[in-house]
Each structure stands twice: as structure tokens, then as C-alpha cells.
Amino acid sequence: MLQDPSFALPYWNFAIGGNRCDICTDDLMGARSSFDLNGISPNSIFSQWRVICESVEDYDTLGTICNNTETSPIRRNPAGNVARPMVQRLPEPKDVADCLEVNMFDTPPFYSTSTESFRNSIEGYSHPQGTYDPVVRSLHNLAHLFLNGTGGQTHLSPNDPIFVLLHTFTDAIFDEWLRRHPESAVYPLENAPIGHNREYNMVPFWPPVTNVEMFVTAPENLGYSYEADWPARPITLTEIISITVVSALIVVAVIFSITTCAVRSKASRMEGRQPLLGEQYQRYDDHDRHAVKTQSVV
Numbered sequence: 478m479l480q481d482p483s484f485a486l487p488y489w490n491f492a493i494g495g496n497r498c499d500i501c502t503d504d505l506m507g508a509r510s511s512f513d514l515n516g517i518s519p520n521s522i523f524s525q526w527r528v529i530c531e532s533v534e535d536y537d538t539l540g541t542i543c544n545n546t547e548t549s550p551i552r553r554n555p556a557g558n559v560a561r562p563m564v565q566r567l568p569e570p571k572d573v574a575d576c577l578e579v580n581m582f583d584t585p586p587f588y589s590t591s592t593e594s595f596r597n598s599i600e601g602y603s604h605p606q607g608t609y610d611p612v613v614r615s616l617h618n619l620a621h622l623f624l625n626g627t628g629g630q631t632h633l634s635p636n637d638p639i640f641v642l643l644h645t646f647t648d649a650i651f652d653e654w655l656r657r658h659p660e661s662a663v664y665p666l667e668n669a670p671i672g673h674n675r676e677y678n679m680v681p682f683w684p685p686v687t688n689v690e691m692f693v694t695a696p697e698n699l700g701y702s703y704e705a706d707w708p709a710r711p712i713t714l715t716e717i718i719s720i721t722v723v724s725a726l727i728v729v730a731v732i733f734s735i736t737t738c739a740v741r742s743k744a745s746r747m748e749g750r751q752p753l754l755g756e757q758y759q760r761y762d763d764h765d766r767h768a769v770k771t772q773s774v775v
């Protein structure tokens with residue numbers, strides 16, 4: 478993209494479970510301040526990073542527009558939302574594996590209420606496996622809400638530099654999904670919310686670019702690829718049962734074959750040692766030989 482091989486897009490793999498923000502350290506995105514639960518440590522370069530475009534009421538009620546004035550420092554209290562325990566933990570690796578298995582890219586109404594939709598699953602309005610549930614927050618949304626501060630409020634979140642890392646990881650998951658589902662990667666042609674149909678331009682980019690033009694993998698589209706290890710899909714109960722049954726059948730078949738071979742080889746060894754005529758057959762004894770001679774004379 479830039480013709481600069483040293484340029485890279487870093488990402489934050491937020492699907493690590495637990496209640497610890499692993500990149501919230503002073504050498505990365507800033508540790509928690511010891512003086513202020515919601516603040517960033519003074520040892521971080523981000524401690525005085527300030528928010529712009531915070532006066533949302535003014536924009537709504539007075540019709541003013543953001544003029545880039547800096548206001549308060551960014552706030553962050555990872556895992557600290559005591560009123561909402563559900564957002565005190567980061568997504569699990571399994572959640573990424575599950576959402577990569579969702580087959581359809583999107584389903585009507587192509588909205589935050591869509592079910593069995595990869596788009597809604599990665600966005601985080603449904604269970605990672607695809608089922609829509611109004612109380613659930615997962616993946617991208619959960620990572621935002623976990624940050625619990627500037628990064629957790631939709632109109633402010635880009636002010637926290639973690640935003641970029643959270644979104645490059647979300648994009649990497651989308652890219653992996655496109656790679657795995659080439660045949661079901663179908664972007665909605667119509668009936669999507671305003672501006673989101675396949676051939677509509679993505680607002681506010683200039684020069685104009687349509688949604689479908691961006692619906693291709695990063696290497697094809699922009700000339701970069703993500704270096705990521707994806708969690709393996711966990712084995713389902715049905716698969717465990719099938720594997721157990723097949724393994725048991727293989728063991729029985731092997732035991733049966735070994736036993737049959739052993740019995741046959743023993744039988745053939747015994748046969749080799751037996752007289753040609755068994756005890757039940759009459760033998761030539763002196764009397765018989767005599768009888769034969771007598772008969773031949775007659």
C-alpha cells in the first residue's frame with residue numbers, strides 16, 4: 478500500500494478471556510493510573526492524550542459541529558464496569574473460532590438484530606455461534622465495553638488509541654472469514670440499512686468506493702496480509718461420540734483379525750502333525766490285508 482516494507486498494522490488480539498487488559502502497560506497503550514481508577518498512568522505517553530468531539534449534546538441540540546477542541550484526558554477502566562458483570566471479561570479464543578464457522582455473511586434485516594449472520598456475530602450483537610440474543614455482547618462490542626471509558630462509548634471510542642488495534646484485529650477476523658468462505662461471501666444487494674447495499678458508496682470516503690469493492694480479502698484489495706494464528710474449532714459432542722464409536726469399531730476389528738489369524742495358524746500347525754487318516758478311519762491291519770489277498774485270489 479505504501480511501498481514501505483517496514484510499515485505494519487499492529488492489532489490487539491482481544492480474544493484472550495479473563496479480566497486483564499494485556500496491552501494496558503506503560504510500554505504499550507498505558508497502564509492504569511495509581512491515583513485515578515479511570516485514568517492512565519503518568520508514565521504512559523497516552524496519559525495526557527485528550528478527547529476531541531466530546532460535546533455530543535451541543536452537536537445534537539445546537540447543531541454545532543466538532544471543531545477539534547481537546548477536552549478531558551481519555552478514560553479507561555478495563556473490567557471495571559461493576560454494574561454490568563457481563564462486560565467484565567474479554568471474549569474467549571473459542572468465540573473467534575465459533576464466529577469464523579458462521580456460514581452466511583449476513584441475513585435480513587442486515588441489522589444488529591440479524592441472526593445466523595457472520596457480520597452481526599463479529600460485530601458482537603449475537604452469540605459468537607450466530608444466534609441473535611438482545612442481551613448478549615460479544616467479540617468487537619464486548620472488547621469495546623470491556624475498556625469501560627472513552628473506548629466503550631461509540632461516539633468517543635476512536636479517541637482511545639486502542640481503537641485502532643481493536644479494529645485491525647476485527648478486520649483480521651473478517652479477512653480470515655472471507656478466505657474461508659469464498660462461496661458464501663455474498664454482500665447484500667438490497668434492503669440493507671441506508672448506505673449499506675452492495676453498490677452504494679461507503680460514506681464518507683473520497684474518492685467514492687462501493688461496499689462491494691471492499692468486500693475482498695486484504696491481500697487482493699490493499700496488498701497486505703495479517704499474520705495471525707487462529708484458534709482451532711473445538712470438537713463438538715457429536716464428533717467426540719463419532720470418533721469414540723469409530724475407534725471402538727477399529728479396535729474390535731483388529732482384535733477379531735488377530736484372534737482369527739492366531740486360531741487359524743494354530744489349527745494349521747496341528748493339522749501338519751496329525752496322521753493322514755484319523756482314528757475314525759479303518760486301518761489296514763493284518764486281518765484286512767489278509768481279506769484283500771483272499772478276495773484277489775477269488
Ligand SMILES: O=C1C=c2cc(C(=O)O)[nH]c2=CC1=O
Nearest residue numbers: 614618621628629630631634
Ligand atoms: O465504541 C463502541 C462502543 C460500543 C458499545 C457497544 C454496545 O454494544 O453497547 N458497541 C459499541 C461499538 C463501538 O464501536
